[in-house]
Amino acid sequence: MTARRGKLIVFEGLDRSGKSTQCDRLVAHLRNRGQRVEHLRFPDRTTPIGKMINSYLSGGSQQEDHVIHLLFSANRWELASAISTLINDGITVVVDRYYYSGCVYSAAKGVVGMDLEWCRQPEVGLPRPDVCLFLDLSAEEAAKRGGFGLERYEKKEMQDRVRELFAELREHKDEADDIVVVDAGCSVGEVEEIIHGLVDEACSLADRSGLPLRSV
Numbered sequence: 001m002t003a004r005r006g007k008l009i010v011f012e013g014l015d016r017s018g019k020s021t022q023c024d025r026l027v028a029h030l031r032n033r034g035q036r037v038e039h040l041r042f043p044d045r046t047t048p049i050g051k052m053i054n055s056y057l058s059g060g061s062q063q064e065d066h067v068i069h070l071l072f073s074a075n076r077w078e079l080a081s082a083i084s085t086l087i088n089d090g091i092t093v094v095v096d097r098y099y100y101s102g103c104v105y106s107a108a109k110g111v112v113g114m115d116l117e118w119c120r121q122p123e124v125g126l127p128r129p130d131v132c133l134f135l136d137l138s139a140e141e142a143a144k145r146g147g148f149g150l151e152r153y154e155k156k157e158m159q160d161r162v163r164e165l166f167a168e169l170r171e172h173k174d175e176a177d178d179i180v181v182v183d184a185g186c187s188v189g190e191v192e193e194i195i196h197g198l199v200d201e202a203c204s205l206a207d208r209s210g211l212p213l214r215s216v
């Protein structure tokens with residue numbers, strides 16, 4: 001029997017939608033089951049590019065809109081081959097935000113020419129998720145969870161637009177069935193249960209198909 005490859009599982013959603021909590025819980029759950037799991041998040045603020053992104057998000061520096069978009073993308077590309085290696089070695093990778101955030105947050109700024117399609121181009125070729133779990137919550141509900149933070153983009157109008165664009169991205173011809181919407185308005189435990197079911201389904205589908213890791 002050939003060893004199974006790991007799976008690439010992505011969490012997406014607005015700020016305050018519960019992604020980080022659910023990521024932590026899924027990682028713990030899979031590890032409890034004896035699986036080898038790596039937990040990543042984007043932006044990865046620890047690399048030199050990630051430090052530039054962190055400074056931009058926290059208001060410490062300015063960046064031209066195309067430039068910051070490409071830096072977010074480059075921050076994924078610097079980890080792309082490491083992700084592929086982990087997966088080929090049988091390790092599942094759980095990621096808190098990925099290129100979907102990259103597309104919608106940049107496109108939500110409304111810069112002329114920077115539509116979803118333009119924003120998606122630098123991401124083409126990245127490791128493609130087995131499943132993207134979109135934790136769906138309105139900006140109003142998200143704001144009730146202790147309010148948005150102080151980072152750039154954490155404003156109601158921006159979050160509303162981001163949510164609309166996530167919906168548009170789900171209709172994109174190349175996103176096929178990768179993105180699954182999860183109602184993030186339920187309790188943490190209920191959302192977790194739903195996620196376990198969806199992840200099991202996506203993982204067994206990948207195992208049955210026997211397909212190698214694909215590219216965006």
Ligand code: NYM
Nearest residue numbers: 015042043072097098101102105106153
């Ligand atoms: N963000 C995140 C982007 O604008 N582009 C990207 O490619 C990614 C991965 O960064 N408001 C935005 C979304 C968030 C912010 O993410 C920081 P987090 O998960 O809140 O640390």
Ligand code: MG
Nearest residue numbers: 015016149151
């Ligand atoms: Mg945030």
